[in-house]
Amino acid sequence: MKFLTTNFVRCAIKSCDGAVNSFPLKYSEIELVQEEQDFQPEFILGILPRLDWPAILKVAADLGNTSLPSQLPEIDINDPSNEILLKDLHTLLIETQLVQGKMICENCNHVYHIKDSIPNFLLPPHLAN
Amino acid sequence: MAKWYLVYLAQSHPGFRKAELESIADLLDIEASFESHDMDHPFMTVLLEDDEQAMKLAQRSIFVRGVYELWGEGSDLDSLHADVKSKSSHYWPDYMTCSFKFDLVGYQGKRNRKDQVQLFESFAYLAFEGPIKMKQPDQIFTILEEYHVVGREPAATPDRMWLGRQVALGQREFKLLENYHLKNRSYTSTTSFEAELSLITCNIAQAAPGKLLYDPFTGTGSFLVAAAYFGALCFGSDIDIRVLRGKDSKSIKTNFKQYGKGYLLGDVLTMDFTHDAFRKSLRMDTIVCDPPYGIREGVKVCGAKNEDRFVGKESVLVDGQLAHTRRDYIQPKKPYELDALLDDLLQFASERLPVGGRLCFWMPTENDAQQESRIPQHHNLELRYNLVQSFDKWARRLLCYVKRDDDYVGTTLTKDQRTVKNNFRVRYFQGFNKQPST
Numbered sequence: 001m002k003f004l005t006t007n008f009v010r011c012a013i014k015s016c017d018g019a020v021n022s023f024p025l026k027y028s029e030i031e032l033v034q035e036e037q038d039f040q041p042e043f044i045l046g047i048l049p050r051l052d053w054p055a056i057l058k059v060a061a062d063l064g065n066t067s068l069p070s071q072l073p074e075i076d077i078n079d080p081s082n083e084i085l086l087k088d089l090h091t092l093l094i095e096t097q098l099v100q101g102k103m104i105c106e107n108c109n110h111v112y113h114i115k116d117s118i119p120n121f122l123l124p125p126h127l128a129n
Numbered sequence: 130m131a132k133w134y135l136v137y138l139a140q141s142h143p144g145f146r147k148a149e150l151e152s153i154a155d156l157l158d159i160e161a162s163f164e165s166h167d168m169d170h171p172f173m174t175v176l177l178e179d180d181e182q183a184m185k186l187a188q189r190s191i192f193v194r195g196v197y198e199l200w201g202e203g204s205d206l207d208s209l210h211a212d213v214k215s216k217s218s219h220y221w222p223d224y225m226t227c228s229f230k231f232d233l234v235g236y237q238g239k240r241n242r243k244d245q246v247q248l249f250e251s252f253a254y255l256a257f258e259g260p261i262k263m264k265q266p267d268q269i270f271t272i273l274e275e276y277h278v279v280g281r282e283p284a285a286t287p288d289r290m291w292l293g294r295q296v297a298l299g300q301r302e303f304k305l306l307e308n309y310h311l312k313n314r315s316y317t318s319t320t321s322f323e324a325e326l327s328l329i330t331c332n333i334a335q336a337a338p339g340k341l342l343y344d345p346f347t348g349t350g351s352f353l354v355a356a357a358y359f360g361a362l363c364f365g366s367d368i369d370i371r372v373l374r375g376k377d378s379k380s381i382k383t384n385f386k387q388y389g390k391g392y393l394l395g396d397v398l399t400m401d402f403t404h405d406a407f408r409k410s411l412r413m414d415t416i417v418c419d420p421p422y423g424i425r426e427g428v429k430v431c432g433a434k435n436e437d438r439f440v441g442k443e444s445v446l447v448d449g450q451l452a453h454t455r456r457d458y459i460q461p462k463k464p465y466e467l468d469a470l471l472d473d474l475l476q477f478a479s480e481r482l483p484v485g486g487r488l489c490f491w492m493p494t495e496n497d498a499q500q501e502s503r504i505p506q507h508h509n510l511e512l513r514y515n516l517v518q519s520f521d522k523w524a525r526r527l528l529c530y531v532k533r534d535d536d537y538v539g540t541t542l543t544k545d546q547r548t549v550k551n552n553f554r555v556r557y558f559q560g561f562n563k564q565p566s567t
Contacts, residue, residue: 001396001398002395002396004395004396005364005395005396005398008364008395008407008408008411009398009406009407009408010406010407010408011406012400012401012404012405012406013404014404017409018409023408037391037392038389038391038392040392042338043338043362043392043393046338046339046362047362050341050411050412052408052410094392110454111454113456115370115456116374118370118373118374118396118397118398118399119396119398119399119406120370120398120399121366121398121399121400121401121404121405121406122368122370122399122400122401122431122460123401123404123431123460124431124442124443124453124458124460124461125431125432125433125436125439125442125460125461126439126442126443126453127443127453128401128404128430128431128432128460129432129433129436
């Protein structure tokens, strides 16, 4: 599971729909791996408008990274000094893999698991019916 | 000023071609009309702004074999020459000194070497002075011919001939379909979707760089691989963890690596589509899928088939931990009605797609007259294409819907209103022999 995906998923239980605490999930006991991927600056730039930046900060803090800027800076792709920032975002969003661990909904406390890099959002019967 | 081009198309799935070309033109802001398209013929003339637009079309289309600046056409060689002389002489001066060669493309017919040379020499009046180069000439002038078939043999003379300056060849001329063919892909299964139609589906869905594509029934990720070819960021989910995990260290991930698109695979998630985990504010630009119709995989969702058996199980403890929150807990699944799943899919698409975003999915149907009444509809989704691929006793349809704004009031056809249920699975196993039971 890429770090990016933590910014896209919330609790799957219907009664948590709309609850502020159901996104982002809390990430705990996470095993991380860096996995190299092609760096495509324009691709990263294209992803930025989709991000919920406060949620990026929160999950990064869960995982021990508190070095991110509190606001997502404006990025001009033609400005070479931005290359470093885009590269950092690439490393964080695309190359950081959550391989094992727990994802916990802070609204209902349900625990989901990441198994071998694949997050599992299947629900037990009493939460699915 | 716009000019005429000849487009040479593959004849593999002619019923899908116009939709593909229109979708590409819409995506890339190419102004063109494909109304003259005829399923029975591989050649069509199209008015395009310039060579750049022609190249864009050729680069992106799966059907296009080649695009040529049209210099003339005719029903035989004499009328072709007359047309070339009357319509294209203003093009000639630009090509007086460049290197060039002539080429011949025959559809359902060919000429022997001697005939070819004679044919090429009959254009001597163009009086090009540049050198003839067989390898990488500056320009290729192509004579294209369409023959009809008599019995099993091609007719002696073509029905139609064209002369064109080659502007671009399509990617299928460069082994695209071989590279993406399932037999050359590292991870596949019996549910993998064939490469050519996967690519065409993603073209009609307008997958593109900067867009996010989601396949809720992704299986081995056939549509994801195709969408990544077009540069989209791909997310997939499936209720079956085994298919996502892969086997023998082969998985969807290794497929993406094989095609050099690793960075475009967002993730695949184990998920029951009817209980999805994507935050509501996440924009999904396009949704593409082949729902589980039950020939290989039946429709399943999370839940207990027999609820009584699970009463009280939510408080069972294992080693002091709630059983259903443990890593090794296996969530029970229950069967679900296909028609309800399709309604869920349309509802989901209407909530998540931006205005103009597309939902494309495949639906198998029988070859009978009642099929239109089985197609689900949602009032915010315009059914843009309904394309049929026919087999002997059944067919499958690619349905493409476009999300419209709230002012749009289209047809609604939910499962309760659809007069004929989609009992495809039952009918498939009956061999389509008996009368359909409704």
